[in-house]
Amino acid sequence: MLLREAFRQGLKTLTEGQVPSPQLAAELLLMHAVGCTRNDLYVHPERELTPEITNRYFGYIRERLTGKPTQYITGHQEFWGLEIKVTPDVLIPRPETEHVVETVLELVKRSAKAPDGQHDSGQFQNKLRIVDVGTGSGCITLALASELPDAAIFAVDISPAALRVAKDNAERLGLADRVQFLESDLLAWFLEKGEAASFDFVISNPPYVGQDELQMVQREVKQFEPRLAWGGLEKGDEVYRRLFPQARQLLKPGGYVVVEMGYRMRDAVVGLLGDSWTEIEVRPDLSGIPRVVAARRSKD
Numbered sequence: 001m002l003l004r005e006a007f008r009q010g011l012k013t014l015t016e017g018q019v020p021s022p023q024l025a026a027e028l029l030l031m032h033a034v035g036c037t038r039n040d041l042y043v044h045p046e047r048e049l050t051p052e053i054t055n056r057y058f059g060y061i062r063e064r065l066t067g068k069p070t071q072y073i074t075g076h077q078e079f080w081g082l083e084i085k086v087t088p089d090v091l092i093p094r095p096e097t098e099h100v101v102e103t104v105l106e107l108v109k110r111s112a113k114a115p116d117g118q119h120d121s122g123q124f125q126n127k128l129r130i131v132d133v134g135t136g137s138g139c140i141t142l143a144l145a146s147e148l149p150d151a152a153i154f155a156v157d158i159s160p161a162a163l164r165v166a167k168d169n170a171e172r173l174g175l176a177d178r179v180q181f182l183e184s185d186l187l188a189w190f191l192e193k194g195e196a197a198s199f200d201f202v203i204s205n206p207p208y209v210g211q212d213e214l215q216m217v218q219r220e221v222k223q224f225e226p227r228l229a230w231g232g233l234e235k236g237d238e239v240y241r242r243l244f245p246q247a248r249q250l251l252k253p254g255g256y257v258v259v260e261m262g263y264r265m266r267d268a269v270v271g272l273l274g275d276s277w278t279e280i281e282v283r284p285d286l287s288g289i290p291r292v293v294a295a296r297r298s299k300d
Contacts (some may be wrong), residue, residue, distance in 0.1 A: 001055050004045035006030060010061045017065045020218075025070045026061075032074040033057035041198070067219045081145035081287055087168050089161035091229035092269060093139040096260070096285040097205050099292045101143045103258050104130070107294060108148065111200075111254075131156065133186055133204035133243060136229055138166030138179070139241055140203060145170075145178040156184040186239070195250065202247040205260040210236030213262075237268045248276050253299040258292065266290040284285040 007030055012024035027038060033056045034040070034049070049057075061075050071077040071092045079082050080101055081094040086092050108128065125179040128151040132141040135155035145153050157163050164182050170176040182189050187202070209217060209231025221230055234240070240259065247257040257277070261269045266282055270293060273280060277295035 001046065001049050003030070003034070003041065003047040006049055006054060007041065007045075007166045010057060012062060013061050015167040019064055020220075025064055028070050028074060029064065036165040043210065067223055069220045069224055072224060077137075077139075079137075080146070082139070082142055082146065082173055084124060084137050084139050084142070085165060086137055086171065087165055088224060089159065089226060090165045091205075091225055092136040093137060096289075096291050097140065098143070098245075099283060099285055100140055100203060100205060100258055100260050101147075102255075103281075103292050103294050104115075104144060104201060105147055107201075107256050107258070121272055128197045129199075130154070130201040130203065131187065131190070131199055132157070133202060134206050134239075135166050135181070136162050136205075138169045138181075140178055140205060141166065141204070142169055142173055144203075146173070147177045149178065151178075154182060154266055155179055156182045156187070156189060158183065158185050159226070162226075162229070165250050186243055187250050190250055191246060197250070199250050200252060200255045201258060202243075202251055202255070203258045204239075204243060206239035206243065207231035207233060208239065208260075208262045208265060209234045210234065211266055212236075217298050236262055236265060237272060240269055240272050244272055244277075247260070248297055251297045253297060255297050256294055257297070258294045260292055263289045263291075266293075269293050 001201055007026055011022055011026040014025055019025055027041060027278050030041060031038060033053055063073050064070060069092055074083050075085060075228055077093050080098055084093055115218060130144060130151055132153040135141050135157050136201055141153055141155040155166060156209050160183055163183060167181050170179050207230050211234055214232060273295050276298055279296040281294045282290050283292040
């Protein structure tokens with residue numbers, strides 16, 4: 001079978017099966033089966049596929065029809081220009097989560113120029129300490145590690161399986177020496193060690209889907225992605241209620257908490273910050289949906 005014929009048939013099957021974004025899925029699965037780039041699909045459409053590759057491709061198509069996400073079939077997802085390995089043990093990185101990375105990098109630059117000397121430009125990079133809570137695949141952690149080579153970055157997760165995936169990603173990307181991975185329920189590990197007021201940033205993309213929103217969760221997420229990572233909690237703001245007081249203890253005066261949130265959570269998340277935080281910012285994603293909240297710990 002020719003490459004273009006395989007693509008057309010795969011696309012037709014996915015479309016008829018009402019799979020979301022069928023063309024993208026057909027492309028990615030064919031690229032994975034053949035071992036080629038997207039450019040190759042369109043530059044060499046007359047390429048003859050072996051029976052082995054053809055069978056492999058349509059096997060992937062059948063998997064996708066079950067609802068299994070494309071990323072779990074191919075085993076990876078691009079994030080911040082990095083190829084992140086994903087398995088059913090971790091949440092698939094989303095493009096909107098890159099706004100968390102953008103926010104942290106902007107705040108680092110802003111703090112480095114702060115007139116109060118709290119973060120002197122010459123010292124900030126060397127002493128910058130960051131912890132990513134619920135790191136999952138490690139996508140946020142590794143994006144920041146690639147941008148802030150002198151920072152001390154810690155990544156925690158309650159799931160040992162997720163930490164194994166994150167560590168593997170760090171090693172494959174040559175960033176393992178920049179990150180320390182720890183098993184912890186939120187920030188408990190650090191607080192038990194007495195590391196209060198020792199970090200510049202606490203960041204997180206926590207589970208935030210509440211019981212009342214389960215009916216709106218896509219089949220791909222509900223059936224295939226780890227519930228521990230996306231939610232299903234009694235209330236969607238449960239993790240923020242626990243995280244913010246812990247973050248206040250762990251952050252240096254003037255340090256920042258930066259979190260991702262669900263599309264209906266702006267008021268709830270901001271309301272949980274209270275008087276202990278200043279310079280509260282809510283940043284939208286590319287669709288204009290409030291997506292990231294950043295706040296600075298007040299100085300005692």
